[in-house]
Amino acid sequence: MRGLNRRQASEVAGLFLGGLVMLVLTVYTAGRTLPAAGILGEEIRARVLHCETKGGGRGGTYTECAAQRVGDGGAEASPGAVKVRYEGAAGDVIAVRSTPWGSYAAVRTDLPGRAVALAAPLFLLMFAAFLTGGGVFYLRTPPNRR
Missing domain, CATH: 2.40.50 (OB fold (Dihydrolipoamide Acetyltransferase, E2P))
Known part of the structure; x- marks a missing residue:
C-alpha cells in the first residue's frame, strides 16, 4: 500500500475486512428478516x-x-x-x-415487527459502508495529515 507503514496498513486492512464481514452479516440478516416483513x-x-x-x-x-x-x-x-x-x-x-x-x-402484520425486520439489515449495511468508507478515507488522506 502506497506510503503506509505496517501499522497503518493493518488498520486499513482491518477497516476493509470489517466492512466485508458486516456486508456478509447484512446479506444473512436480510435473508432471515425480510421474508417476515413480507418483502x-x-x-x-x-x-x-x-x-x-x-x-x-x-x-x-x-x-x-x-x-x-x-x-x-x-x-x-x-x-x-x-x-x-x-x-x-x-x-x-x-x-x-x-x-x-x-x-x-x-x-408479521404488526408495525413494530415489520419496522425491526426492515431496520436490521439497513443498520448493518450502514455500518458496513461506514467501515469501508473509513478505509477509503484513510487511503485518500495525504501522508502528512494522518
Missing part, C-alpha cells in the same frame, strides 16, 4: 395444524408450528406440512413466505 420470498397461505414450544438458547423458548398449505378456497393444496415459528393457535390461516434457505417464515 422477500414466495408467499403462500397455510393453516396451522399444531404448535409446540421448544427450548431456545440461553433458557429462552419459541413456538414452532406445523402448517398445511391451503388454496384460494381454503381447501388443502399441495401435500406436505411446512414448519414455521408462529405465536398463534391451531386452525389459524396465516401468510408465510419462503426464505432463501428453503424454510418458511410467518409474515
